[in-house]
Amino acid sequence: MPSLIGSYSLLFGLGCSFLIIFFSIKNFKNSNLFDSKILSFSLLQLLFVVISFFGLILSFVISDFSNETVFNHSHTTKPLFYKISGAWGNHEGSLLLWLLVLTLFISIFLLNTKNQLKDYRILTLLFQQVIIIGFFIFIIKTSNPFNYIYPEPKEGLGLNPILQDPALAIHPPILYLGYVGSSIIFSSALAAMTLNWVSKEWAKHIKKWILVSWIFLTLGILLGSIWAYYELGWGGFWFWDPVENVSLMPWIALTTLFHCVLVLEKKPILTSWVIILSITTFTLSMCGTFLVRSGILNSVHTFANDPERGVFILIFLFSLIFLALFIFFFFYKPDNVKINSFFWLSKETAILVNNWFMMYFLSVILIGTIYPIFLDVISSEKISVGPPFYHKLIIPFLIPFLLAMAIGPKLNWIKSDLRNKFYLFSFLIISLILSSLIIINLKIDFLVNTILISSGFYLFFITTRDFFVHKFQNLAQNISHFGFSLFILSVLFNNIFSSEIITNLKVGETFKSKDVIIFFEKVTKKKGQNYETIIGKFNIVDSENIKQTLIPELRIYNQPNIVTSEADIKINLLSDKFMTMNLVQNQNYFNIRYQHKPFMIWIWASVSIISFGGLISLFKKKHEV
Amino acid sequence: MKFKIIPILSILFFFIVFAIFFKALQKTSFYTPNINFEKEIPSFSAKIFKMDIEKNSEEIFIGNQFYLINVWASWCVPCREEHNFLMKLKEQKNLKIIGLNYKDKEKNASNFLRELKNPYDQILIDENGTIAIEWGAYGVPESFLIHKRKIIKKIIGPINENLYSEIEGIIQ
Numbered sequence: 034m035p036s037l038i039g040s041y042s043l044l045f046g047l048g049c050s051f052l053i054i055f056f057s058i059k060n061f062k063n064s065n066l067f068d069s070k071i072l073s074f075s076l077l078q079l080l081f082v083v084i085s086f087f088g089l090i091l092s093f094v095i096s097d098f099s100n101e102t103v104f105n106h107s108h109t110t111k112p113l114f115y116k117i118s119g120a121w122g123n124h125e126g127s128l129l130l131w132l133l134v135l136t137l138f139i140s141i142f143l144l145n146t147k148n149q150l151k152d153y154r155i156l157t158l159l160f161q162q163v164i165i166i167g168f169f170i171f172i173i174k175t176s177n178p179f180n181y182i183y184p185e186p187k188e189g190l191g192l193n194p195i196l197q198d199p200a201l202a203i204h205p206p207i208l209y210l211g212y213v214g215s216s217i218i219f220s221s222a223l224a225a226m227t228l229n230w231v232s233k234e235w236a237k238h239i240k241k242w243i244l245v246s247w248i249f250l251t252l253g254i255l256l257g258s259i260w261a262y263y264e265l266g267w268g269g270f271w272f273w274d275p276v277e278n279v280s281l282m283p284w285i286a287l288t289t290l291f292h293c294v295l296v297l298e299k300k301p302i303l304t305s306w307v308i309i310l311s312i313t314t315f316t317l318s319m320c321g322t323f324l325v326r327s328g329i330l331n332s333v334h335t336f337a338n339d340p341e342r343g344v345f346i347l348i349f350l351f352s353l354i355f356l357a358l359f360i361f362f363f364f365y366k367p368d369n370v371k372i373n374s375f376f377w378l379s380k381e382t383a384i385l386v387n388n389w390f391m392m393y394f395l396s397v398i399l400i401g402t403i404y405p406i407f408l409d410v411i412s413s414e415k416i417s418v419g420p421p422f423y424h425k426l427i428i429p430f431l432i433p434f435l436l437a438m439a440i441g442p443k444l445n446w447i448k449s450d451l452r453n454k455f456y457l458f459s460f461l462i463i464s465l466i467l468s469s470l471i472i473i474n475l476k477i478d479f480l481v482n483t484i485l486i487s488s489g490f491y492l493f494f495i496t497t498r499d500f501f502v503h504k505f506q507n508l509a510q511n512i513s514h515f516g517f518s519l520f521i522l523s524v525l526f527n528n529i530f531s532s533e534i535i536t537n538l539k540v541g542e543t544f545k546s547k548d549v550i551i552f553f554e555k556v557t558k559k560k561g562q563n564y565e566t567i568i569g570k571f572n573i574v575d576s577e578n579i580k581q582t583l584i585p586e587l588r589i590y591n592q593p594n595i596v597t598s599e600a601d602i603k604i605n606l607l608s609d610k611f612m613t614m615n616l617v618q619n620q621n622y623f624n625i626r627y628q629h630k631p632f633m634i635w636i637w638a639s640v641s642i643i644s645f646g647g648l649i650s651l652f653k654k655k656h657e658v
Numbered sequence: 659m660k661f662k663i664i665p666i667l668s669i670l671f672f673f674i675v676f677a678i679f680f681k682a683l684q685k686t687s688f689y690t691p692n693i694n695f696e697k698e699i700p701s702f703s704a705k706i707f708k709m710d711i712e713k714n715s716e717e718i719f720i721g722n723q724f725y726l727i728n729v730w731a732s733w734c735v736p737c738r739e740e741h742n743f744l745m746k747l748k749e750q751k752n753l754k755i756i757g758l759n760y761k762d763k764e765k766n767a768s769n770f771l772r773e774l775k776n777p778y779d780q781i782l783i784d785e786n787g788t789i790a791i792e793w794g795a796y797g798v799p800e801s802f803l804i805h806k807r808k809i810i811k812k813i814i815g816p817i818n819e820n821l822y823s824e825i826e827g828i829i830q
Contacts, residue, residue, distance in 0.1 A: 186788070186791065187788075329679075344680070344683060347679050347680060347683065351672065351676045354672055355669070358665070358668060362664075406682045407678050410678050410682050411678070594697060594794045
């Protein structure tokens, strides 16, 4: 029954789209006032999508296996929480969530822009409706979450156990808020171009939307990364997996866009940057959806290998790209009054320089992600691009990037000089000395690491100083930049000081090395709600003679029958101890992986700080100086 | 002049990107999770295709032989893709291929086999899809390699060149 209601609700929702478009066009031509009917229909559409979404959740909760999506992704023994999160843990349901956020955001946009130009609001709505209709048709035609199966199966196939996890249950909704938020930026940029209204006022208004999407995208990526850290059991937090990359690319574009908008807010330059980045951000988000949903890539995120879906998204994606190109080339008339004379030492130059660095990082990731696909098509050669590629191309360029990030905010708009900037220089010296002292006793490449770490320290010191000297001035910017320096430093130290031991142990055996002693005490078996688990107990004594017990698990889920390895992580302010165990086929010993990972918690904390800066910026009254 | 060249070039560029993505879609690659422990085959009984008898799993999987149970249906497009590989596997001496005809009509299934030839040593009928659930199958096609009543490999999606040679490697 909930499936039936949900299914019809979707159709009504699509119907609303056509009504909205009809009234919008009529209103656009004939009247000077915004027609309130349009708003009502938008809210009605939102209501239909909400009903449909709750219909799906309800079908999952009551385990209605006559619904194909529920049958494929649920099971009666699954805990209630995962029954609910299972609703968007699959291809069909997650698209419905996309649609929900799309309609939610356009409704908020309409409610929030009462003071804006009528034509601008209507055009944004129209472009947004194009996207919404695309998703409606995609869902109803190729990925209907309410397909009916007869005879009704007695039991479902179950949700992939590695997805049965709290972080992963909220990761998709948060990430989608970020992705879909960029759709508003896209529609609004197209509308502003059509009306030739790419101006300071527009920048001020769209900045909020950019911030909202940016905050959610940052948090979404963070959650995914935390999940990968403890669930996949490799002990890393970023693997340069294509699917991770497709979420990082819109993030970089969005971050750059935000900085450009800050400039546009002050003076009418960088308009083309803002427009192109607005289009790029959404295109990259959609491109991510395409890569993940079409089955071109393989990863835990790949839901279904259905070429029909791939073709649909591909055509839809490129229609949007061509629409954007068309408007950009034929409607958009940049102001002829060029104020493009940048003084070499000014805030806007620093932002421009960092924009180019960001674009470089973006291109590296884009090429690393897409190139294997292109090569496969053109020459049937299969290659895989791994972390070394990204590290080699990105890390050296972080150095000037970090320096510019530290110095840039210290400069004035339009024109600046270096008077009273002596501290900039002295901090550089302090950072260099500090990092060389850290590096000198380690057996790693001295020069590169010292420069890299000192540029991290440099940003760290400069931003820390600002908290004391400038107090609340530019607080948001300072928090985010401080967070970024902390992030870079934690990642670097994490990389340098991590250690790993992989060994095979039987119960009762002890592993000794000069840093650590691992004693395998016992294994116990237990039963969970929908799995059986084997728990190992390990006593660990590290070089500082601190004793700890780690209890990694092996879970054997009943539906589908999959073994997952649950890491046990002892989190500490300075370092994490991380342990996983695995069965070795036909043997009575276990494969043990023990890792010592310094500063892990700081990586998570620093990313939270970065997004917190965004949050402050969103709520403060005064804009950046 | 410059004004017209840039739009044309960028449109051209995106067309090329589109074409390449479009081609890439035709080359789908499938993901096979490794099951790192051996699982007993489920016990069940099933009707035999075109015969009015029912057999249970004990009577089907006997002895030291390798068995490949292949979940298929006449309506399943990727099943046609893997059919050639099944025909090649049929020639392997120590491998018996068991078909599990999933949610299918007998007439359509016979037509399918007449058209593409029959690679199966035996075909079981799973009219309402419950046996496939017992096996933990995700969809069609899917195959399980069985030795001494244990599942030693699970293949999700159609068998391709690589998987074919992997199976060949295991059974020899």
